[in-house]
Amino acid sequence: xxxxxxxxxxxxxxxxxxxxxxxxxxxxxxxxxxxxxxxxxxxxxxxxxxxxxxxxxxxxxxxxxxxxxxxxxxxxxxxxxxxxxxxxxxxxxxxxxxxxxxxxxxxxxxxxxxxxxxxxxxxxxxxxxxxxxxxxxxxxxxxxxxxxxxxxxxxxxxxxxxxxxxxxxxxxxxxxxxxxxxxxxxxxxxxxxxxxxxxxxxxxxxxxxxxxxxxxxxxxxxxxxxxxxxxxxxxxxxxxxxxxxxxxxxxxxxxxxxxxxxxxxxxxxxxxxxxxxxxxxxxxxxxxxxxxxxxxxxxxxxxxxxxxxxxxxxxxxxxxxxxxxxxxxxxxxxxxxxxxxxxxxxxxxxxxxxxxxxxxxxxxxxxxxxxxxxxxxxxxxxxxxxxxxxxxxxxxxxxxxxxxxxxxxxxxxxxxxxxxxxxxxxxxxxxxxxxx
Amino acid sequence: xxxxxxxxxxxxxxxxxxxxxxxxxxxxxxxxxxxxxxxxxxxxxxxxxxxxxxxxxxxxxxxxxxxxxxxxxxxxxxxxxxxxxxxxxxxxxxxxxxxxxxxxxxxxxxxxxxxxxxxxxxxxxxxxxxxxxxxxxxxxxxxxxxxxxxxxxxxxxxxxxxxxxx
Numbered sequence: 001x002x003x004x005x006x007x008x009x010x011x012x013x014x015x016x017x018x019x020x021x022x023x024x025x026x027x028x029x030x031x032x033x034x035x036x037x038x039x040x041x042x043x044x045x046x047x048x049x050x051x052x053x054x055x056x057x058x059x060x061x062x063x064x065x066x067x068x069x070x071x072x073x074x075x076x077x078x079x080x081x082x083x084x085x086x087x088x089x090x091x092x093x094x095x096x097x098x099x100x101x102x103x104x105x106x107x108x109x110x111x112x113x114x115x116x117x118x119x120x121x122x123x124x125x126x127x128x129x130x131x132x133x134x135x136x137x138x139x140x141x142x143x144x145x146x147x148x149x150x151x152x153x154x155x156x157x158x159x160x161x162x163x164x165x166x167x168x169x170x171x172x173x174x175x176x177x178x179x180x181x182x183x184x185x186x187x188x189x190x191x192x193x194x195x196x197x198x199x200x201x202x203x204x205x206x207x208x209x210x211x212x213x214x215x216x217x218x219x220x221x222x223x224x225x226x227x228x229x230x231x232x233x234x235x236x237x238x239x240x241x242x243x244x245x246x247x248x249x250x251x252x253x254x255x256x257x258x259x260x261x262x263x264x265x266x267x268x269x270x271x272x273x274x275x276x277x278x279x280x281x282x283x284x285x286x287x288x289x290x291x292x293x294x295x296x297x298x299x300x301x302x303x304x305x306x307x308x309x310x311x312x313x314x315x316x317x318x319x320x321x322x323x324x325x326x327x328x329x330x331x332x333x334x335x336x337x338x339x340x341x342x343x344x345x346x347x348x349x350x351x352x353x354x355x356x357x358x359x360x361x362x363x364x365x366x367x368x369x370x371x372x373x374x375x376x377x378x379x380x381x382x383x384x385x386x387x388x389x390x391x392x393x394x395x396x397x398x399x400x401x402x403x404x405x406x407x408x409x410x411x412x413x414x415x416x417x418x419x420x421x422x423x424x425x426x427x428x429x430x431x432x433x434x435x436x
Numbered sequence: 437x438x439x440x441x442x443x444x445x446x447x448x449x450x451x452x453x454x455x456x457x458x459x460x461x462x463x464x465x466x467x468x469x470x471x472x473x474x475x476x477x478x479x480x481x482x483x484x485x486x487x488x489x490x491x492x493x494x495x496x497x498x499x500x501x502x503x504x505x506x507x508x509x510x511x512x513x514x515x516x517x518x519x520x521x522x523x524x525x526x527x528x529x530x531x532x533x534x535x536x537x538x539x540x541x542x543x544x545x546x547x548x549x550x551x552x553x554x555x556x557x558x559x560x561x562x563x564x565x566x567x568x569x570x571x572x573x574x575x576x577x578x579x580x581x582x583x584x585x586x587x588x589x590x591x592x593x594x595x596x597x598x599x600x601x602x
Contacts, residue, residue: 071483119485132538135545143546150489164483 013404015412025420027411028258029392034400039392041385041415043259051375059085059171059344059370066362066377067165072115075108075156076355077377078169079230080362085171087245088349088366091342096335097173098230100159103328104166105229105353107155109321110148110193111163112356113276113314116419117200118145121311124413125207141203144196148318151186151193155325158186173339183329190329194322198294201315205298210410212394213305216387217269218278221354227286227320228279230353235282236272244352247361253378264383271386274358275418276313277304291320307391307417314356314419344370355380357419381420388418441592442495445550446477446584447487449501449536455567456509456560457481459577460500462569463556466581471588484539488548496552496591498584501536502573503557510559510572512580517553552591556580 011031026042050069057065066081067074079101086093093101118141119131128134135142153163158178160166168175219240221232234242240250253262266272284292284302295316304313346368352361358380365374395414399407448464450457461479471477480487491497503513515522522537536555543549558580561570 115485130538132541132545135542139546142542143548146485146488149485153483153486163486164481 011400011404013407013411015408025259027392027415029396029407029411031396031400036393036396036400039389039396039411040258041389043261043385051377054364054372054375057372059089059364059366059372062364062372063169063171064165064167067169069377069379071164072112073108073355073357073360074165075105075160075169076353076360077362078166079105079353080351080360080377081364082169082171082351083230083353084349084351084362084364085366086342086349087351088347088364089171089342089345089370090347091172091340093173093340096333097177097338097340099328099332100174100177101169102229103325104155104159104169106321106325106328107152107159109152109229109356110197110318110325111150111152111156112419113318113321114145114148114152114197114200116356116416117204117311117314117318118142118148120419121416122204122207124409124416125204125209125308125311141200144200148193148196148200151189152321154186154189158182170339172342173335173337175338177334177338179334180332183332187326187329190322190326194319194326197315197319197322201294201298201312201319204311204315207311209306209308210395211306212308214273214307214387214391214394216273216277216305217266217271218281219266219272219274219359219383220278220282221352221359222282223286225286227283227324228354232352232354234352234359236266237278237281238269240266244361245350247350247352247378248363251378251383253382259385261382261385263385264378265386271390272383273387274380274383275310276317276356276358277307277310278358279354280304280313280316287316287320288323291316291323294319307414310417344368357381358383381418384418384420388415388420391417440595441472441474442552442594443493444475444588444591445491445494445497446471446475446588447490447497447499448477448479449481449499450479451481452479453566455562455564456558456570456573457502457563458569459502459558459560459573459580462574462577463500463581463584466577467584470581470585472592475588475592484536485542487536487539488543488546491543491550492548494550495594496554497550498554498556498587498591499536500556500558500580500584502560502563504559505561506559508559508572509561509570510576512576512583513555513557513559514583515555515557517555518551522555522557552594554587554591556584 013029015027028040030038062081063078066077069077123130123134156163156166161168218237221228222235223232252267253264256263281303298312348365350363352359361378363376364372391414392411396407448460450460452458452461464477464479467477558576560573
């Protein structure tokens with residue numbers, strides 16, 4: 001039964017358990033005299049202590065340990081880790097091994113984005129409680145979403161050995177690389193997936209979007225000649241331009257009482273946004289012309305500041321990931337070896353890659369035999385928490401005269417704009433509105 | 437023209453490294469060699485959505501999964517979804533958005549669900565990482581393997597969707 005606004009001065013709206021996000025958390029919203037005074041994400045998943053359990057483990061174990069941080073985006077953690085290890089030991093992985101790493105990451109973008117767009121986020125815009133109810137009226141779109149997800153998973157299985165927590169990624173490259181002929185079934189599925197992704201862009205572009213523009217500082221990787229996935233400098237829309245090794249000079253993590261996940265901030269300015277909107281805004285010119293045209297057809301400019309339209313940007317990135325995967329496969333020839341030699345040394349190394357939800361930054365310090373002395377992992381959802389809270393204030397402000405149920409629904413939709421992975425960030429959701 | 441036997445898929449769900457959660461894969465292992473060659477037996481855990489595509493085209497699917505503790509470890513619940521729903525308190529918990537219940541509901545909404553869906557849910561006691569399986573659950577696995585073998589025979593006698601010209 002809908003809850004009507006109370007006549008008392010204080011309203012407390014609490015979302016006790018946020019659905020359609022990965023992991024568990026809650027939201028407390030406090031409204032005083034018709035004004036939003038606070039929006040707090042309460043992340044109560046227990047700390048998982050990955051950084052501590054990595055200490056004392058060998059560098060070769062690292063990709064398999066960090067993959068367990070997430071079942072949706074294990075490649076992000078594996079790729080940031082292997083790049084950090086190689087950075088520490090002075091090794092560069094190029095050529096076809098680099099291309100295969102980009103290809104497996106495309107698979108992760110496709111499966112993660114397709115899951116979020118169709119199964120988790122689209123029901124919000126079309127007024128359904130979940131994807132199952134939506135499937136009764138939009139079965140073709142749900143089938144497309146599942147097919148896209150399956151194709152992304154196939155890439156992970158093909159190159160990684162399995163879909164969840166792949167086992168074929170190692171420092172220096174892979175344990176095994178495929179023969180050219182093995183790609184044939186994947187190519188056919190990817191061509192079909194690309195068509196489905198284009199259809200998905202056109203579908204989500206028709207959704208009704210709340211009118212909201214936010215003045216984000218976008219943060220993403222930026223690379224000389226490609227849309228960033230595995231490599232690049234950390235740049236922002238307000239002038240940050242850093243080598244990834246210097247990340248900690250500008251960004252910091254702070255503990256907050258209401259969350260087991262650390263909040264990331266730009267030391268001098270505060271909240272920032274990473275993820276699809278940031279990646280797109282800072283790298284639009286790196287997208288192929290056909291993808292840029294599709295974005296224009298879907299009503300997007302070179303920059304999008306409406307967080308609700310992130311669903312279109314995710315769909316655009318899904319098209320790009322399919323195109324890029326096909327391009328990489330077309331140019332593939334097996335490398336001479338599945339990995340390049342790697343020798344440990346006492347050193348520190350840094351890795352930063354573009355997880356589906358945003359930059360995933362890793363730092364490791366190694367002993368001379370490659371044993372990890374210290375590890376630091378900054379996942380994208382943790383970085384976006386302050387922006388999520390600021391978004392919620394902006395989203396709820398025009399709605400304070402509405403019922404708690406209306407506010408609750410729109411706030412949950414606003415949180416899902418981020419495709420938050422609470423488990424990764426330990427790191428999410430319930431909504432409580434306090435009105436005074 | 438003759439009728440083909442119904443195509444039956446058996447899926448053992450669970451993580452063998454999480455104590456009693458591994459009972460589904462254990463039953464799947466125990467069915468090796470017990471079923472006709474055209475009956476596929478797989479172990480799966482993680483992404484329940486992928487189960488939808490795995491069962492497309494099948495006439496029947498049998499799921500074996502661990503259940504949350506309700507009454508006693510090793511207690512076996514058989515649910516025929518043609519006649520009843522999967523009780524919510526038996527539905528295995530998932531930290532991700534889609535569990536077995538949602539996957540089955542979604543397959544039905546998409547009209548991609550097999551004609552027959554049978555779920556064997558075995559109550560567990562310990563789901564800790566690396567924990568051994570409870571003795572009662574191990575014993576239940578052997579009983580469920582036998583019952584699934586009989587169930588497969590029964591389901592195969594129901595004519596399949598496809599027919600072959602003799």
